[in-house]
Amino acid sequence: xxxxxxxxxxxxxxxxxxxxxxxxxxxxxxxxxxxxxxxxxxxxxxxxxxxxxxxxxxxxxxxxxxxxxxxxxxxxxxxxxxxxxxxxxxxxxxxxxxxxxxxxxxxxxxxxxxxxxxxxxxxxxxxxxxxxxxxxxxxxxxxxxxxxxxxxxxxxxxxxxxxxxxxxxxxxxxxxxxxxxxxxxxxxxxxxxxxxxxxxxxxxxxxxxxxxxxxxxxxxxxxxxxxxxxxxxxxxxxxxxxxxxxxx
Amino acid sequence: xxxxxxxxxxxxxxxxxxxxxxxxxxxxxxxxxxxxxxxxxxxxxxxxxxxxxxxxxxxxxxxxxxxxxxxxxxxxxxxxxxxxxxxxxxxxxxxxxxxxxxxxxxxxxxxxxxxxxxxxxxxxxxxxxxxxxxxxxxxxxxxxxxxxxxxxxxxxxxxxxxxxxxxxxxxxxxxxxxxxxxxxxxxxxxxxxxxxxxxxxxxx
Numbered sequence: 001x002x003x004x005x006x007x008x009x010x011x012x013x014x015x016x017x018x019x020x021x022x023x024x025x026x027x028x029x030x031x032x033x034x035x036x037x038x039x040x041x042x043x044x045x046x047x048x049x050x051x052x053x054x055x056x057x058x059x060x061x062x063x064x065x066x067x068x069x070x071x072x073x074x075x076x077x078x079x080x081x082x083x084x085x086x087x088x089x090x091x092x093x094x095x096x097x098x099x100x101x102x103x104x105x106x107x108x109x110x111x112x113x114x115x116x117x118x119x120x121x122x123x124x125x126x127x128x129x130x131x132x133x134x135x136x137x138x139x140x141x142x143x144x145x146x147x148x149x150x151x152x153x154x155x156x157x158x159x160x161x162x163x164x165x166x167x168x169x170x171x172x173x174x175x176x177x178x179x180x181x182x183x184x185x186x187x188x189x190x191x192x193x194x195x196x197x198x199x200x201x202x203x204x205x206x207x208x209x210x211x212x213x214x215x216x217x218x219x220x221x222x223x224x225x226x227x228x229x230x231x232x233x234x235x236x237x238x239x240x241x242x243x244x245x246x247x248x
Numbered sequence: 249x250x251x252x253x254x255x256x257x258x259x260x261x262x263x264x265x266x267x268x269x270x271x272x273x274x275x276x277x278x279x280x281x282x283x284x285x286x287x288x289x290x291x292x293x294x295x296x297x298x299x300x301x302x303x304x305x306x307x308x309x310x311x312x313x314x315x316x317x318x319x320x321x322x323x324x325x326x327x328x329x330x331x332x333x334x335x336x337x338x339x340x341x342x343x344x345x346x347x348x349x350x351x352x353x354x355x356x357x358x359x360x361x362x363x364x365x366x367x368x369x370x371x372x373x374x375x376x377x378x379x380x381x382x383x384x385x386x387x388x389x390x391x392x393x394x395x396x397x398x399x400x401x402x403x404x405x406x407x408x409x410x411x412x413x414x415x416x417x418x419x420x421x422x423x424x425x426x427x428x429x430x431x432x433x434x435x436x437x438x439x440x441x442x443x444x445x446x447x448x449x450x451x452x
Contacts, residue, residue: 015451023391031389035308042451042452052335055331106267115278119267168262232259
């Protein structure tokens with residue numbers, strides 16, 4: 001196979017801050033005990049394999065993909081629960097908006113029940129709520145979607161553990177190194193400080209980074225409240241003389 | 249006080265949880281939406297190069313298969329070009345997406361990728377890397393997605409010169425990164441989250 005020319009002089013992605021990110025082994029979250037690697041991770045600077053990523057075009061999105069109130073509902077119906085708008089920006093560590101980022105989100109219904117074959121919580125399913133949505137960020141990295149506020153629910157870990165209300169997010173940036181899954185919590189939820197999964201976060205600052213405040217400026221009066229949730233992906237290092245053309 | 253570095257911190261990771269499939273492969277869980285799940289097929293037409301199948305299972309530290317994981321792979325085409333906006337070295341195979349996503353089998357946990365054998369891609373210093381696929385694994389109990397690589401056990405010469413494989417301290421762990429050719433022509437790549445066969449995971 002012919003040798004391809006040298007890759008472009010990107011600086012590569014800034015290393016992930018493993019002191020800031022949660023550890024793999026967090027015994028109070030019991031499932032992590034047998035699912036956590038024990039050997040040290042192999043640290044390497046990113047290569048083209050991690051600095052590239054699949055491309056998702058806005059044209060793949062359906063009109064209701066970012067409207068969880070209606071995207072699974074019968075015609076003329078809507079999901080039950082407090083109507084909310086979740087909005088924010090996807091940024092990188094350098095503070096730049098990330099356009100074209102695919103966001104996928106999923107959540108329980110207003111009663112705390114997920115639509116999944118393996119889910120057995122006694123709260124009822126909402127026939128008009130599927131619980132998933134997706135969108136792609138605009139040029140400035142902004143996004144928004146409409147949904148209902150999910151309910152807290154019990155889960156098997158300790159004898160009486162409850163998850164705070166939350167929405168799961170899966171995010172693609174421009175490089176596979178940026179791939180991230182996280183969860184958004186709601187300002188003021190008393191379950192946040194009790195939850196063993198929130199508890200894997202190492203600092204209050206990290207918990208705050210995943211807690212969306214009520215945003216009255218974006219509410220729709222007499223319709224929906226709004227919560228703001230910014231997401232930060234890894235940034236690329238700026239190389240010395242990055243913009244200097246060869247030979248100059 | 250010195251000046252402030254006004255960088256932002258990466259959003260902290262949280263587990264994908266037991267219901268990641270609702271969000272990422274909803275049709276797999278019976279939620280009929282989007283006209284199909286993303287990443288189900290990596291080919292949109294006749295592809296260049298050698299078509300291959302990779303199968304595997306993710307095991308926990310007790311040897312139990314994970315049945316609630318999601319595995320994604322990302323790779324170049326047969327010529328070593330990525331179907332990415334960041335690919336500036338040439339035009340990749342128009343019928344190959346480079347990206348696959350599998351929820352694994354609901355009962356056995358086995359994932360299957362129908363793809364092509366990737367071409368070689370240079371390391372930042374210009375040396376060629378052995379053909380490999382980037383893999384990313386999330387599941388309940390995994391607090392931050394696990395990056396690893398799938399190399400191939402029939403690429404002995406390229407593997408022996410790979411800039412990353414040659415720098416691994418515990419060379420006896422390299423087989424954990426090798427997809428093994430099976431009698432039927434497919435490749436096997438099992439992932440062990442911990443234990444004596446623990447897969448090498450990357451901080452990359």
